[in-house]
Amino acid sequence: MSNQEEQLKLQAYLDGELSESESREVENRLAREPDAAALLAELRQTGEALAGFEEGIQLPESREFYWSKIQRQISAPEPLREATPSPAPLIQRLRRLFVPLAGLALVTVAVLVSIPSAPQENIGVETSLADSGAMVYHDYSAGATFVWLSYPADKEAVDNDEMDPFE
Amino acid sequence: MVRAAQQGDMAAFEELVARHRDKIYARAYSMMRNEEEAIDLSQEAWVKGWQRLSQFQGDSSFGTWMTRIVINLCLDQLRKQKRHRTESMEELNEESGGVERQMPAVIINPAAGIERAELRQRIDRALGQLSYEHRTVLVLHEFEELEYKQIAKVMECSIGTVMSRLFYARRKMAVLLTDLKKEDLR
Numbered sequence: 001m002s003n004q005e006e007q008l009k010l011q012a013y014l015d016g017e018l019s020e021s022e023s024r025e026v027e028n029r030l031a032r033e034p035d036a037a038a039l040l041a042e043l044r045q046t047g048e049a050l051a052g053f054e055e056g057i058q059l060p061e062s063r064e065f066y067w068s069k070i071q072r073q074i075s076a077p078e079p080l081r082e083a084t085p086s087p088a089p090l091i092q093r094l095r096r097l098f099v100p101l102a103g104l105a106l107v108t109v110a111v112l113v114s115i116p117s118a119p120q121e122n123i124g125v126e127t128s129l130a131d132s133g134a135m136v137y138h139d140y141s142a143g144a145t146f147v148w149l150s151y152p153a154d155k156e157a158v159d160n161d162e163m164d165p166f167e
Numbered sequence: 168m169v170r171a172a173q174q175g176d177m178a179a180f181e182e183l184v185a186r187h188r189d190k191i192y193a194r195a196y197s198m199m200r201n202e203e204e205a206i207d208l209s210q211e212a213w214v215k216g217w218q219r220l221s222q223f224q225g226d227s228s229f230g231t232w233m234t235r236i237v238i239n240l241c242l243d244q245l246r247k248q249k250r251h252r253t254e255s256m257e258e259l260n261e262e263s264g265g266v267e268r269q270m271p272a273v274i275i276n277p278a279a280g281i282e283r284a285e286l287r288q289r290i291d292r293a294l295g296q297l298s299y300e301h302r303t304v305l306v307l308h309e310f311e312e313l314e315y316k317q318i319a320k321v322m323e324c325s326i327g328t329v330m331s332r333l334f335y336a337r338r339k340m341a342v343l344l345t346d347l348k349k350e351d352l353r
Contacts, residue, residue, distance in 0.1 A: 008330045011337070015308070017315055038272035046337045049344055050309045053290050056283075057193035059209075060202060063185050066210070070184060071177070073214045 010036055014043050103147065110145045169229050173220045180220075184213055187230050191237050197306045198241040200295045208244060212237035234311065242321065245299045272341075286344075293343035301336035308333055 006029070012018050013026040030037050059066060171179035191212055195205035216233050223232050294302055300322070307313045307321060318329045 004331070008334055011334050012315075012330065015315070035272070042272040042341050043334075043337050046341045046344070047309055049286060050290060050305075050340070052283075053287060054190070054193040054197055054310055056287050057189065057196055059189050059192040059206070061206060063188075066188060066206075067181055067184055070210050070213045070217075071181070073210070074177070074217050 006036070007039065010040055011043055014040060014047075107147045110147060169220075169223065169225075172217075173223070180217055183229065187233055188213075190230055191233055194234050194306070194310065195237050195241055197294065197310060198238070198245065198299075198303060200302070204244065208240045209237055212240050215240070238307070238311070238321070242303065245303065249299065289344055290340075293340050296343060297336055297339060301332050301339070304329055304332040305336040305340070 009018070009022070009026060010030075013023055018026065030040060168179050168183055172183055188209070192205055192209040195209045195212070196202065199205045199208065212233060215236050219236075223229065227235075294305075297305065303322060304318055307318045313321070315326045315329050315333075318333075319326045322329065
């Protein structure tokens with residue numbers, strides 16, 4: 001009995017995987033062919049020999065020792081995800097770019113304003129752009145203009161602190 | 168006991184581990200053929216079991232549920248190992264049945280001549296001589312009592328492949344258990 005298809009059908013018969021009509025067909029063959037009957041007997045005996053094999057296998061560790069490792073893993077805190085911040089959203093990246101550009105623009109405007117009007121008043125003037133954190137100070141008597149830029153802008157720094165670093 | 172564990176009772180879970188640990192380890196050992204790996208994977212299965220306890224609905228027994236977890240872990244591990252080694256000609260031959268398909272039937276009588284302990288040792292050795300695909304199909308069918316289509320699903324292959332692997336595995340086991348060598352049968 002070397003036809004593979006027939007052999008596999010015989011095995012399927014043993015395993016109860018055939019329909020009724022297919023089973024009858026196999027039974028007829030078994031009655032006619034001693035080779036088929038012998039193969040069926042071998043397949044069945046192999047299954048019988050394997051039965052109960054796992055029941056004899058015992059864990060080679062004591063209850064306490066085996067459990068201790070499981071318990072350790074169960075009790076361990078969830079592994080923290082690496083604290084690599086996710087890329088900032090586009091709007092934030094644009095804001096970061098805006099801050100130095102806005103500062104530069106303020107400086108330019110301040111210089112342009114201060115040069116022709118220097119002798120007009122002898123007082124200091126402060127202007128600030130709250131969102132960018134930039135501040136301009138004019139001292140006409142001294143003929144000086146100071147610009148402070150904070151980077152990142154104070155407000156932006158607060159926004160970033162509110163972000164979850166593990167998200 | 169399971170309900171208590173589901174409510175977070177660690178002592179109840181420890182008792183479940185104690186009750187089922189041999190069975191879970193035995194399944195891992197049958198599949199992996201390595202004591203250390205079987206211990207590690209069975210412990211990993213218990214950790215996963217604890218983490219997923221809320222998903223256990225009681226459709227099957229707790230032992231069966233745990234067994235499925237350890238089987239999946241073993242399969243993942245075996246697939247990883249398989250990727251690290253090349254397939255030998257013998258393994259390729261095994262897929263289609265090889266020499267064993269042509270051999271005359273042999274007679275195995277577990278009750279005759281040898282003690283149960285010796286038979287267990289022979290089975291142990293014989294399982295170790297099968298490729299992981301053939302051993303897994305045999306374990307899932309003979310020990311886990313899964314149907315062909317269930318095995319095909321678990322092993323991500325066709326039912327035809329399951330049938331031919333199972334046939335080969337059984338025939339090879341028969342030969343190994345009767346101490347017959349291929350040369351004697353030619």
